[in-house]
Amino acid sequence: MGPHAPAFLRARALEERVLEASLKRGAKLVARNIEIAGVEVDLIIEKNRELHLIEIKSLQSLDYLERRVTPSQRERLRRALRALLEQGHQARAHLALVLPDRIKILADFFV
DSSP states (O other): OOTTSOHHHHHHHHHHHHHHHHHHTTOEEEEEEEEETTEEEEEEEEETTEEEEEEEEEOSSGGGHHHHSOHHHHHHHHHHHHHHHHTTOOEEEEEEEEETTEEEEETTTTO
């Protein structure tokens, strides 16, 4: 998908790549683009009875990570994670970086 495709189509393609990789590792899709505590979460998957909230970002290199995830974005994902934990779920929050040649998961990035 080229750089001129509408943003929602590019975002959906990124989600598909991350979801496909997660499913290959034995995860199950719970929800996508769902609002939790006023926060939109890109993907929620379940693996080993644990929910995994996944925020997805595309990067050309890891050099620009701090520009792509702002402190306010981190706090919003923490708020969604806290809401699930308060409901009694076992949950974690991760950042999935979609690079040109691979997907890199930064586990527990929002803790």
